[in-house]
Amino acid sequence: MHTDIFNPPAEKTQFTVLNLGAGVQSSCLALMAAKGEVGPMPDFAVFADTQAEPTSVYKWLDWLEAQLPYPVIRVTNGDLTAENLKPHKKANGEVYLKRLIPLFGIMPNGDKTAAIGRKCTADYKIKPIIAAIKERCGIKRAQKELTVTQWIGISYDEMQRAKVSQNAWTQLRYPLIEKRMYRQHCLEWMAKNGYPEPPRSACYYCPFHSNDEWRRLRNDDPEHFKKAVEFDKDIRQGFKDHSKNLRMEVYLHNSCLPLGEIDFDSDTDKGQKEWDFGAECEGMCGM
Numbered sequence: 001m002h003t004d005i006f007n008p009p010a011e012k013t014q015f016t017v018l019n020l021g022a023g024v025q026s027s028c029l030a031l032m033a034a035k036g037e038v039g040p041m042p043d044f045a046v047f048a049d050t051q052a053e054p055t056s057v058y059k060w061l062d063w064l065e066a067q068l069p070y071p072v073i074r075v076t077n078g079d080l081t082a083e084n085l086k087p088h089k090k091a092n093g094e095v096y097l098k099r100l101i102p103l104f105g106i107m108p109n110g111d112k113t114a115a116i117g118r119k120c121t122a123d124y125k126i127k128p129i130i131a132a133i134k135e136r137c138g139i140k141r142a143q144k145e146l147t148v149t150q151w152i153g154i155s156y157d158e159m160q161r162a163k164v165s166q167n168a169w170t171q172l173r174y175p176l177i178e179k180r181m182y183r184q185h186c187l188e189w190m191a192k193n194g195y196p197e198p199p200r201s202a203c204y205y206c207p208f209h210s211n212d213e214w215r216r217l218r219n220d221d222p223e224h225f226k227k228a229v230e231f232d233k234d235i236r237q238g239f240k241d242h243s244k245n246l247r248m249e250v251y252l253h254n255s256c257l258p259l260g261e262i263d264f265d266s267d268t269d270k271g272q273k274e275w276d277f278g279a280e281c282e283g284m285c286g287m
Contacts, residue, residue: 026153
């Protein structure tokens with residue numbers, strides 16, 4: 001099992017696959033591979049679509065795919081937005097909403113919680129990517145033979161997000177960490193090579209948005225900011241209506257205020273630190 005994130009794995013595999021998040025780091029890595037600066041050339045890349053990315057990401061992905069000499073496979077596990085709001089029924093007749101995204105809440109005693117729930121990355125990113133790789137590479141059930149090397153676009157400044165593969169048939173590789181490349185280095189590399197800057201890749205209503213990102217969405221993509229405000233209302237009402245055992249109101253923003261009522265131009269918000277993805281993200285989002 002490959003555990004050294006600072007060096008490429010010594011053991012060669014039949015397939016090399018890029019996990020493509022379509023953000024700055026993985027886009028930079030995809031283009032570096034296309035120019036032969038990282039090898040071997042991937043056999044294909046996989047992008048997992050939650051169906052909740054802003055339009056700018058899909059436009060970017062169309063452009064990026066045209067630059068690459070290897071195919072980009074787009075997969076999805078369904079509409080994450082719809083599934084967040086879909087009532088489910090237990091055997092005893094109790095109706096509930098799944099806790100798919102990391103919401104914040106206020107307990108009846110007034111205490112605020114940390115983010116509760118988090119299955120979106122596992123179910124809507126990792127699972128469909130693994131399924132696509134297994135199908136395309138002919139991986140059999142319970143296969144033990146090492147067959148695939150997956151490239152993950154995590155940069156040196158976020159190396160705490162790097163993990164070891166949990167599947168015997170695949171090993172993970174982190175080429176940007178090997179090259180000691182920070183996110184800013186990725187942006188510099190793209191500018192140096194005449195490429196445009198990618199948009200940030202994340203669901204438009206992701207609760208891990210920093211206030212800078214909420215402000216950017218509001219200013220640059222008002223259509224999706226409006227959708228996020230409505231989704232914030234809808235999911236709060238959904239939990240009130242369908243999850244009676246959850247004794248709190250839920251919010252997208254960690255202030256536990258409705259998204260549409262927050263002043264993202266205030267001095268406090270401008271100075272708020274960004275959320276630490278290291279403790280939460282499984283290395284697949286925001287890249």
